[in-house]
Amino acid sequence: MSGSAHSEHAESKVRYGMVIDLDKCTGCGACSVACQQENNVSFRPDESDKLRTLSWMTLYRLENGAGYPDYRAAMLPRPCMHCDSPHHSPCTFVCPVNATIRDEHTGIVDHVAVRCIGCRYCMVACPYHARSFNWWDPKWPKSMEAMLTPEVSPRMRGVVEKCTFCHHRLNLARDRARLNGEDPDSVVYTPACAEVCPTGAITFGNLKDPNSDVAKLAKDPRAFRLLEKLHTEPKVYYLSSAQWIRRQSDNGL
């Protein structure tokens, strides 16, 4: 599915991607919490207004719409899809200041908060609602300040933020590889959400390595991607054996 889209990208050894097995996902929300903690995503005392909150890994509730006893529900964790469509991802295409660019060596869609001017074009362009806007400066309770991740810089008021595939962990993995005499350009690492998932529903790795778990699972017959008909070519794959979930994945396009 993804093979053709890769042909226009620069030659490199890695292309990071993620597979989320919805058959295994229990909807516990650990990935979302771990992400928020790892990436210093701030929160407000009142988080009920979801148009104003920040979330990199959002859980969506899916329902099949049938009545009892045929009712079914599932949870769908949604990080940034790091779209692999040729030339541009939807967000990188519209950014007027190049604050969000896809790195063709890793496939990661970067977003640099200090360059962002907060116009929010990218939020409009993103079909996955993967981006949030900082309406306020981040603020944590005093007791939580010591728990912030030093490897991730907090964003300021007036800029957009989104999932980075935990690229700070990639940088640390590259440094470790350098010191151990390994090739830093082919390292694999684990983002916070994949590390913490208690059922192992999230697999992360190198899509270009045919022997990696993530590349094998992406070719699984259960695999699908969200809004595939838009040809955004997400690098986040979902697995589900339930037909009603797969039908919802293109949202009636």
Add this chain to the structure above:
Amino acid sequence: MGEVKKSASQKGAGIVFFLAGFIGALLVGWVVFPNVLYSTKTQPITFLHSSHQDSNCEDCHYFRDDGSYNGLPKVAKCAECHAEPMGDSPEEKKLVEEYIQQEREIPWLVYAWQPDNVYFSHAAHTQQQGIECVRCHRDVTKETKNPPFKENRLTGYSDKTMKMVECEKCHAEHGASNACHLCHK
């Protein structure tokens, strides 16, 4: 209606006024403004690398096992040798009495301090990779006093803080990636 002709003396006066204004503006831009913009600070202790030539650079500036760089050593590292004064220098006395014995960290003024959103990997820029420390840092081996720390009054950074354009230029020249996430966290 005759033409107004400027006399030679008028022209001369014009040139003098122009030069006075021009030189004045240059002085303001090149001398006065930089002096106003930067405040000069001195280090809390005069630390001389040249007095520590019996140790290797790596004794204090080393890599941790996870690949991260420790940067400046903590005062506990100084205490390994300076638990008691080794000589009779007043600066060493200050180190022992004001910092080591009181277990306070020394508030060094870091010339190369970068903003929080910058990630710099020392592991990727080592002498094994052909990059000498002095490519970015000053040569400390023969120093007899600490250079003044010139702090930008507006930004709080040192005038020695490396600009992003220098990183990008060197990366481009060496064919290294200039991806945002390589240096921004």
